[in-house]
Amino acid sequence: MTTPQLFLRETSLHLEPVESLEQINELSRLADIIWHEYYLPILGPAQVAYMLENIQSKANLEADIETGKLDYFLIKSEGQSAGYLAIQLQEYKLFISKLYLLKEARGKGYAYQIMQKMVDLAAKEHKKVLELTVNKYNVGSIAFYEKFGFIRTESIVSPIGGGFVMDDYVYQYPLTPKQ
Numbered sequence: 001m002t003t004p005q006l007f008l009r010e011t012s013l014h015l016e017p018v019e020s021l022e023q024i025n026e027l028s029r030l031a032d033i034i035w036h037e038y039y040l041p042i043l044g045p046a047q048v049a050y051m052l053e054n055i056q057s058k059a060n061l062e063a064d065i066e067t068g069k070l071d072y073f074l075i076k077s078e079g080q081s082a083g084y085l086a087i088q089l090q091e092y093k094l095f096i097s098k099l100y101l102l103k104e105a106r107g108k109g110y111a112y113q114i115m116q117k118m119v120d121l122a123a124k125e126h127k128k129v130l131e132l133t134v135n136k137y138n139v140g141s142i143a144f145y146e147k148f149g150f151i152r153t154e155s156i157v158s159p160i161g162g163g164f165v166m167d168d169y170v171y172q173y174p175l176t177p178k179q
Contacts, residue, residue, distance in 0.1 A: 013113050015085060018065060018072035027072060028058040030084050034100045042137050050162045070097050075110065082110060087118070093172075094122040096132040115148055115173075122175055130173040133166070145171050 083101035150171035
């Protein structure tokens with residue numbers, strides 16, 4: 001079995017900062033595919049459509065990037081898009097707002113590699129914790145986060161408009177200072 005360190009070195013997974021209109025178009029294309037293939041069974045067609053139109057829309061992605069609200073990255077493997085990531089550096093934490101992978105990119109260790117990169121970035125930026133929210137019914141992602149070492153800290157329900165809510169758990173991964 002390959003050790004995680006070797007696995008990380010053997011892959012060409014990298015995070016490409018989203019800055020151009022072409023990259024925003026790719027981000028929007030990925031959002032449409034991923035949300036339809038992954039979130040329909042969890043949220044249903046009405047909420048997926050609402051979120052794609054009002055939260056994950058091209059216009060909202062552009063606004064997030066232009067205002068610096070979130071830093072977006074295309075997840076690339078072997079030069080091809082595998083998904084996308086959005087983060088926000090906050091006072092004491094690195095908040096992972098979005099981590100979405102295409103169906104064919106799941107189960108390949110990409111999420112593990114990305115989390116390792118986030119741990120490294122948070123440490124470099126002197127943050128104390130990684131934080132994220134995950135839908136309470138997203139059992140696959142919850143299992144991954146818990147296996148990685150994230151700890152559930154609270155349960156939240158956040159209205160997002162259109163009569164819909166985000167029904168999430170908050171997870172944190174405490175960073176220990178290097179000795």
